Amino acid sequence: MIDKDLPLISNYAIQSDVSGDRDGIGVEIYEGDELLLEIFRDDTKMKREITLYQKDLSLDLVEQSIALFKKEIPWDFIEYDAQNK
Numbered sequence: 001m002i003d004k005d006l007p008l009i010s011n012y013a014i015q016s017d018v019s020g021d022r023d024g025i026g027v028e029i030y031e032g033d034e035l036l037l038e039i040f041r042d043d044t045k046m047k048r049e050i051t052l053y054q055k056d057l058s059l060d061l062v063e064q065s066i067a068l069f070k071k072e073i074p075w076d077f078i079e080y081d082a083q084n085k
Contacts, residue, residue, distance in 0.1 A: 006064045025073055029065050039069040043078040
């Protein structure tokens, strides 16, 4: 379903990743089956990061992707104490 406030984003997925070097949740933005970019909240690093998988993405698409991330992903990091890692 296309969000009227985010017309450039028609295909996205919310994904969590708990791998060796990161632990968190983010959104992946696709054009068809092609992954364009990912915005990820990494609770291990306590950072939010954007990874671009295609060159020359429009600023409008990146801005709408950030807006989608802020809408769909909780802003606060999950803090793990040393015992839970």
